Amino acid sequence: MIYLDYTATTPLNPEVTKTYTKLLNELFANPDSIHKLGLETESLMNKSRQLIADMLHVKYDEVLFTSGASEANNMAIKGVAFQYANRGKHIITSTCEHSSVYETCHQLEKVFGYEITYINVDSYGKLDLEQLNQAIRKDTILVSIMHINNEVGFINPVDQIVKIVREKNPLTKIHIDMVQSLGKVPIDLSQIDLASFSAHKIYGLKGSGILMKKNSCQIVPLISGGQQEFNLRAGTSNVLTNIVLAKTMRLALENLNDKLMKVKQMNHYLRERLILNEGVVINTPLTNGSPYIINVSFVGYKPEVFVHELEKYEIYVSTRSACSTKSNQMSRTLEMMKVDPAIGSSAIRISLSALTSQQELDTFINAVQETMKNLKKQR
Ligand SMILES: Cc1ncc(COP(=O)(O)O)c(C=O)c1O
Known part of the structure; x- marks a missing residue:
């Protein structure tokens, strides 16, 4: 099997599986119970939270365990929106956000009467910083950009976004969805108020994530009724999942630069080989693009058919974000980049990992060439 869909999710790191399965029957006590068993699990969960805080260079109580990044994004955006509604009801995001940000903003607009400004990108995916600058107002309470x-x-320029927002309105909170950055590129949380992370994108468990929220930023909880997560997320803690997240993160951050270098080289190699084929257009910008993702169009071929054809070689890639594969339209991001519909509607996302081998890439390239030969163009 050749798995090239690491952006959708990752396999478990065997070390994570080992720790999880070892502790699964042992660590069942409720960390909020006051007996010895409860105190033991609480202490391990606290230790995990501290280790994660250290790795992210934030404080212990700035790490909130969630069920994943979709929840973290909702918690950040709605939490800030409801908390600071008396200051203003204007929120800024971009047109290319993950659906858990985009649809959340949309819901705030339609159901709760907030005003949302969507910042555009150019054909290279470059965020319109001038539009951002113009959009920030006195009543802007949040900027949420991935x-x-x-x-x-x-890659969006977080440091420039921060500079613009802070200069224009120091009271505006900044939330960054860092799901596709953690464990892949260096990140810096020092200047931002909130950030979202997901464990299953870094070889960890599904249903596990983090919202980093600075103590200087307040949020209204989405789930009330318990003291868990500093009164911000009620419900019995998913204790073992939260405990193994520290290990997951440590392993993902290990040798980050070596992994990045390796993936950069593979990305280069793949791009060069793919582009040799007629009718292949690479939509991911060469500069300013994550080496882990190559969005490529096989013009004239239906992406779903192409993906299923590759399956015959036991090769697994995506048509687009896993959260919107059920919709038949062209990806919103490609549309916003004003990619020609004939190109955009043939797009496939290949995503790499430091686990990917040269041999896998060569097999993939051969399979692509075979597929282009064998499949009839559909439009
Ligand atoms: C950028 C981004 N944000 C948020 C999410 C949602 O993460 P989760 O699956 O943990 O809810 C994803 C997952 O595809 C993502 O890629």
Whole structure:
């Protein structure tokens, strides 16, 4: 099997599986119970939270365990929106966000009467910083923009976003979806208020994530009724999942630069080989793109058919973000980049890992060439 869909999810790191299965029957006590068993699990969960805080260079109580990044994004955006509604009801995001940000903003607009400004990108995925600058107002309470785009892989300039927002309105909170950056590129949380992370994108468990929220930023909880997560997320803690997240993160951050270098080289190699084929267009910008993602169009071929054809070689890639594969339209991100519909509607997302081998890439390239030969163009 050749798995090239690491942006959708990753296999478990065997070390994570080992720790999880070892502790599964042992660590069942409720960390909020006051007896010895409860105190033991609480202490391990606290230790995990501290280790994660250290790795992210934030404080212990700035790490909130969640069920994943979709929840973390909702918690950040709605939490800030409801908390600071008396200051203003204007929120800024981009047109290319993951659906858990985009649809959340949309819901705030439609159901709760907030005003949302969507910042555009150019054909290279470059965020329109001038539009951002113009959009920030006195009543702007939140700017939520992702770091690395999950469909095309372009990288948004967090430091420049921060500079613009802070200069224009120091009271505006900044939330960054860092799901596709953690464990892949260096990240810096020092200047931002909130950030979202997901464990299953870094070889960890599904249903596990983090919202980093600075103590200087307040949020209204989405789930009330318990003291868990500093009164911000009620419900019995998913204790073992939260405990193994520290190990997951440590392993993902290990040798980050070596992994990045390796993936950069593979990305280069793959791009060079793919582009040799007629009718292949690479949508991920060469500069300013994550080396982990290559969004590529096989013009004239239906992406779903192409993906299923590759399956015959036991090769697994995506048509687009896993959260929107059920919709038949062209990816919103490619549309916003004003990619020609004939190109955009043939797009496939290939995503790499430091686990990917040269041999896998060569087999993939051969399978692509065979597929282009064998499949009839559909439009
Ligand atoms: C950029 C981005 N944000 C958020 C999410 C949602 O993460 P989760 O699956 O943990 O809810 C994803 C997952 O595809 C993503 O790529």
